[in-house]
Amino acid sequence: MSLNNQELIEKFRKVNNLEIIESQSDIKRLSKDFYNYSPVLTKKLEGCIADLVVRPGDHNAVMKVAEICWKFNIPITLRGSGTGNYGQAVPLRKGIVMQMSLFNKLEDFDPETGFVKVQSGCLMGDLNKQLEKYGRELRLLPSTWKTATIGGFIAGGSGGIGSIRWGFLRDPGNLLGLEAVTMNEKPKLLKFDAEESEALNHAYGTNGIITSLLLSTDLKRRWYSIVIECTEFKKTIEILKTLTSAAINLKLGAILEEEIVDQMPTWFKSKSSGHKILIQATLGGIRTVELICKKFKVESSLLGEEEKLGNGISEVVWNHTTLHMRSRDKNWTYLQMLLPLNDELNLINFLRKKWGKKVLWHIESVSQQGTPRLAALPVLKWNGEKELNEIMDDCKKLGAFIFNPHVLTVEGGGLGVVDADQVKAKLKFDPKGLLNPGKLEGWAIKEQFKN
Ligand SMILES: Cc1cc2nc3c(=O)[nH]c(=O)nc-3n(C[C@H](O)[C@H](O)[C@H](O)COP(=O)(O)OP(=O)(O)OC[C@H]3O[C@@H](n4cnc5c(N)ncnc54)[C@H](O)[C@@H]3O)c2cc1C
Incomplete structure (x- = not known):
């Protein structure tokens, strides 16, 4: 019917x-x-x-x-x-x-653990404001945190500001549970613990309608933003690595190549030319950042407390860098990758030689299962799919792991492999395949996962 x-x-x-x-x-x-x-x-x-x-x-x-x-x-x-x-x-x-925007309430906060239970449609900006009352804040934020929902971040995002310390959303310890409505003849509201939630985490809403989430939070800190100027690209990477291995609290560490800095909003640009390293640290940490800058003989400017800045550096990092590039020229697009451990410059230098200024470098510091790593969101001048694939192939050959932002499926944008648990959860909670159809590649081979 x-x-x-x-x-x-x-x-x-x-x-x-x-x-x-x-x-x-x-x-x-x-x-x-x-x-x-x-x-x-x-x-x-x-x-x-x-x-x-x-x-x-x-x-x-x-x-x-x-x-x-x-x-x-x-x-x-x-x-x-x-x-x-x-x-x-x-x-x-x-x-x-x-x-899900009407599901916007903070349902519970546990002061002992710092765990927050929040409805999925709550905006992360609103949630952070409410957490402030308890002296807490979200561990991870996309650069769209003012307008994006926490449910959309878990179901569709990956990490962002805070990933330098807390890794990615799917890392154990960030999501502790969730509630979701199933898509069956008689839909039910089910509670999932941390382990059961893994299959619904970053599944693009293909295997459950998430209504609330249980998340870890961090102590609320006052984060200070500092911008480091550097004319040598190789040195920016050395400085960033020195900072991420120092004994300081960091919320963010990014590098923007000079040509990207030139395209950022006027409030961000300074008189001096060159590449920029963007850091958010506690005030105590800033002292050490300044000391490290002195050792490397580079200049830095302390902008102040991020929250109190009219425009903060959170607005020019992660995919907001791409947003500003595109606001100048819609022919910019981007890639996302984890750079090869301790071999980042080899890849960057190879691509610079081959592709020149068609690929501009934007780097973000992340923690990968506890190890400091460099991720990159380079911006690319669009010149057709063939060239895009060639650039991605070069990156892969040189040891990068690509998270392809030009594909529609969970698997394509992620690790590239079918997650059996995601498919099994879909078989159970959406057996007709009606939730966000076409986004889970594993659904095409679901027979393999039926017991
Ligand atoms: C300029 C820019 C910067 C960005 N920066 C980052 C970044 O730093 N890090 C990052 O990870 N992402 C980033 N993103 C992507 C995106 O903004 C974030 O992932 C954001 O958290 C998505 O939230 P949303 O509410 O907009 O979700 P939506 O886009 O509405 O949804 C995302 C996915 O989640 C599913 N979904 C939504 N709600 C539910 C629910 N209740 N139950 C089940 N499934 C659900 C949707 O079906 C969809 O598949 C950026 C995007 C832009 C445009």
């Missing part, structure tokens, strides 16, 4: 606490995310528009929508704020977009 849009709207109107968005322009807007950073995805996703958007106000409304969609085989694509870059929140097979 199938329904036309009007019949579906009639069914949804009978659900309490459910907002229905019928305006075509709103539906179009809410069917898109920031996939336009990738010319490859732009071509693929332009026509993917939902039939309808709904915003549930409580668990009962989520379950009722799931029940109706199950009965009439209607796909549901979850949405937080739609700031993802890989079309994660784009409905490939139409159906319903379910936006």
Whole structure:
């Protein structure tokens, strides 16, 4: 049995606490995310528009929508704020977009452990403000933290500001549990512990409708931002590595190549030319940063406490660097990779020689299972898919691990392999494959995972 849009709207109107968005322009807007950073995805996703958007106000409304969609085989694509870059929140097979923005409450905070239970649609900026009352803050933030939801970050993000200390979202200890509604004939609200949550963490909402999360938090600290000037690129890497192995508390460490600095907003640029190293540390740590700068004979400027700066350095790092480059010229796109351990310069020098200024370097410090590593989000001048693939091949050959931002699937943008637990969770909690269809490659070979 199938329904036309009007019949579906009639069914949804009978659900309490459910907002229905019928305006075509709103539906179009809410069917898109920031996939336009990738010319490859732009071509693929332009026509993917939902039939309808709904915003549930409580668990009962989520379950009722799931029940109706199950009965009439209607796909549901979850949405937080739609700031993802890989079309994660784009409905490939139409159906319903379910936006979780009304699920925005901090449900519980445990002062003993610092664990916070929060609804999935809560904006990270709001959550951090509420955590401040308890002397805590989120460990990890994407550079979109002001506008993005915590549920979207867990389901679609990977890491960001704070990754220098806390690694990535999927590292054990960051997500401790979650609650999610299943997509079955009789949808249920289930509780998952830390281990069970792993299968739903970074699954693009393909195997459960996450309604709340239990997360670790960190002590709230006052982070100070300092910018280091350096004319030699090789030296920027040495300085950053020296800083990340020093006994100081860091929230952020990034390098922007000179040509990138030139394209950043005017408030960020300084009179001196050259590459810049961007650091966020506690005030105590800043003393050591300054000492290390002295040893390397480079200049630094302390901007002040990040939160009190009108414009802070958090706004020019992670994918915000790409955002500013694109605001100057839409032909910039980007890549994401983990650089080879202690062989970063070999790769960068090879690419510089071969590709020149078509590839500009933006580096971020991260912790990979406790080891300080350098990740890169280089910006590239778009010159077709063939050249993009050639650049990625060069990086892979030289030992980088690429997290490809030009693909649609969980696996393609991640480790490149099917995660059996994600597929098994989908078989259990979404057996008809209606949640965000087309985004989990492993679903095509699901038979292998049936017991
Ligand atoms: C300029 C820019 C900078 C960025 N910087 C970073 C960064 O530093 N680090 C980073 O990791 N990402 C970054 N991103 C990507 C994105 O902003 C973040 O991952 C963000 O946290 C996504 O949150 P959202 O609410 O916008 O999620 P959405 O884009 O709405 O959704 C993301 C995914 O999660 C799923 N989802 C959403 N809510 C739920 C739910 N309740 N249950 C199940 N699935 C759900 C969606 O279906 C989708 O697959 C950046 C993007 C831009 C444009």
